[in-house]
Amino acid sequence: MYFAFGYGLYFYFTWLPTYLIKVLGFSLLSGGLFAALPFLLAGIADLVGGWLTDYLARTRGLRVARCHLGFAAFLTCAALVFASTLSVPSIAKAVLLAFALASADLALGACWATPIDIAPDHAGVITGFMNTLGNLGGMVGPLVVGFAVERWGSWTFAFYITAIVYACGAVAWLAIDPTKAILRESRPATT
Numbered sequence: 001m002y003f004a005f006g007y008g009l010y011f012y013f014t015w016l017p018t019y020l021i022k023v024l025g026f027s028l029l030s031g032g033l034f035a036a037l038p039f040l041l042a043g044i045a046d047l048v049g050g051w052l053t054d055y056l057a058r059t060r061g062l063r064v065a066r067c068h069l070g071f072a073a074f075l076t077c078a079a080l081v082f083a084s085t086l087s088v089p090s091i092a093k094a095v096l097l098a099f100a101l102a103s104a105d106l107a108l109g110a111c112w113a114t115p116i117d118i119a120p121d122h123a124g125v126i127t128g129f130m131n132t133l134g135n136l137g138g139m140v141g142p143l144v145v146g147f148a149v150e151r152w153g154s155w156t157f158a159f160y161i162t163a164i165v166y167a168c169g170a171v172a173w174l175a176i177d178p179t180k181a182i183l184r185e186s187r188p189a190t191t
Contacts, residue, residue: 004169006137014142024090034094041102050109062178073107074170081163117178
């Protein structure tokens with residue numbers, strides 16, 4: 001699931017300003033503002049998502065708090081990215097993409113809490129592995145977007161691919177069970 005997060009996130013870092021200015025026709029100033037909007041909304045979503053995953057863990061259990069939240073957030077993100085390809089005004093496309101990133105970021109608290117749930121004694125290793133997969137997605141994403149735009153001469157396919165990657169990330173959330181530890185607890189050192 002974190003591969004999907006990184007894939008999408010690095011689209012926003014690398015390609016969103018180009019798309020907003022060269023394709024949607026925004027000025028440099030308005031393009032810059034609309035390029036910043038996803039990160040403003042994502043920051044708010046990070047806080048709300050952190051609170052929400054804790055609240056759901058207390059009231060509904062870890063599976064709902066982590067997996068169902070992650071699934072819903074990533075699937076909503078995929079739907080919003082897809083919706084941005086429809087024939088809507090440029091401002092609507094920019095706003096849909098901004099809310100898409102915010103939706104993905106709503107799951108960020110769950111992303112980082114899950115390694116502690118499944119491997120409390122090895123959470124550093126698990127989060128390191130998870131972040132590596134996110135960086136791999138971040139490396140692949142901009143390359144795929146560039147290839148897709150160059151190959152098909154349209155951004156539509158690049159957005160379709162990004163939506164599919166997020167949808168796959170949503171499905172990956174369903175394979176995680178935060179109620180079951182994947183690694184046995186470490187034994188205390190004997191002296």
